[in-house]
Amino acid sequence: MGLGLEIGLPFVAFRKPNEQVLTAIFQSNANLNITKDFEDNGFVFAPFSLNEGVVLIQPDEVFQTHVLFESEVKNKELVISEDGQKEHIELVEKGIQAIQSGELKKVVLSRKIDLKISKNPIQIFKDVLGNYPNAFCYFFHHPKVGTWCGATPETLVRIKDGQLKTMSLAATLPYEENKQPEWGAKEIEEQQMVSDHIKDSLGNLMEDLIIEKAESIRAGKLWHLRSEVKGVPLPNTSLSEIINSLHPTPAVCGIPTKVAQDFILQNENYQRTYYTGFLGELNLWAPKEASLFVNLRCMELSSNHAAIFVGGGITAGSVPEQEWIETQNKSKTMLGIL
Numbered sequence: 001m002g003l004g005l006e007i008g009l010p011f012v013a014f015r016k017p018n019e020q021v022l023t024a025i026f027q028s029n030a031n032l033n034i035t036k037d038f039e040d041n042g043f044v045f046a047p048f049s050l051n052e053g054v055v056l057i058q059p060d061e062v063f064q065t066h067v068l069f070e071s072e073v074k075n076k077e078l079v080i081s082e083d084g085q086k087e088h089i090e091l092v093e094k095g096i097q098a099i100q101s102g103e104l105k106k107v108v109l110s111r112k113i114d115l116k117i118s119k120n121p122i123q124i125f126k127d128v129l130g131n132y133p134n135a136f137c138y139f140f141h142h143p144k145v146g147t148w149c150g151a152t153p154e155t156l157v158r159i160k161d162g163q164l165k166t167m168s169l170a171a172t173l174p175y176e177e178n179k180q181p182e183w184g185a186k187e188i189e190e191q192q193m194v195s196d197h198i199k200d201s202l203g204n205l206m207e208d209l210i211i212e213k214a215e216s217i218r219a220g221k222l223w224h225l226r227s228e229v230k231g232v233p234l235p236n237t238s239l240s241e242i243i244n245s246l247h248p249t250p251a252v253c254g255i256p257t258k259v260a261q262d263f264i265l266q267n268e269n270y271q272r273t274y275y276t277g278f279l280g281e282l283n284l285w286a287p288k289e290a291s292l293f294v295n296l297r298c299m300e301l302s303s304n305h306a307a308i309f310v311g312g313g314i315t316a317g318s319v320p321e322q323e324w325i326e327t328q329n330k331s332k333t334m335l336g337i338l
């Protein structure tokens with residue numbers, strides 16, 4: 001991995017949720033490959049706005065090895081900067097107004113936290129692997145794109161042997177030791193909205209679609225509500241149709257999708273680039289197979305700087321100050337590592 005960074009060639013290393021296999025994919029030239037139809041094979045790294053170009057790392061060399069990282073980072077109390085609070089609260093207020101006016105039902109609003117770092121990137125990735133065993137953990141580098149690292153709890157879509165799996169993910173509460181989360185009506189409704197949206201957008205591409213009951217899942221120091229979704233795509237449905245029906249999910253964009261995406265692009269105070277895009281294996285081991293994850297709980301790294309990206313779903317019942325605190329809590333996933 002260090003070598004890839006030194007010689008400036010594209011590579012990615014990743015471990016899937018609850019697995020112990022680390023896969024590394026290396027491209028042997030520095031070309032910026034863009035996939036348009038998801039027919040290529042390799043590792044995709046997609047931005048939030050797909051028209052910015054979905055990057056593909058060609059699998060010129062692929063390695064796999066068993067790893068067992070269990071390095072819990074000492075849980076020192078994090079002091080988190082309050083910079084950006086006013087702007088974020090104003091943004092959330094604007095989102096709530098758009099919901100009240102009937103334009104939107106839900107919108108996910110986010111921000112970027114910049115900080116100086118001195119930690120070595122390899123150690124950062126080892127700590128991500130050691131601390132988030134049930135997340136999709138990755139380290140991505142492309143000389144023409146940048147260096148990203150993350151531990152995401154959200155699957156965009158997994159397709160194998162003609163079976164499709166995805167998830168409806170929403171709502172956040174802080175994790176407290178020996179305590180189960182107590183979800184309120186707002187969170188339950190927020191997650192149900194996501195399940196209904198998946199049913200509407202994916203349903204007509206599927207022979208059947210099963211959406212399981214919502215359950216609490218832990219993602220580091222947070223809880224979320226999640227329903228597993230599975231089914232069989234209709235014959236001749238392309239990967240591209242499936243991906244385009246799911247991305248951007250209401251966990252990162254909103255409802256209705258197009259109105260929420262336009263609201264985000266016009267109102268957020270920065271460019272998301274690859275945060276809330278997606279990434280993962282595409283036709284890598286067999287055709288029509290994909291294992292894609294939403295790029296959440298992630299950061300962009302450069303020599304002595306990190307940018308952490310955090311957001312939260314806004315609905316009619318949201319309270320701006322609480323939404324600010326939620327983004328502060330989400331930032332701990334990556335801040336705790338740095």
Ligand SMILES: C=C(O[C@H]1C=CC=C(C(=O)O)[C@@H]1O)C(=O)O
Pocket residue numbers: 108110154169170171172224250251252296297309310311312313314330
């Ligand atoms: C947008 C993010 O989280 C999403 C995923 C799970 C729960 C969320 C929420 O409670 O708002 C968000 O939709 C983020 O972590 O930056």
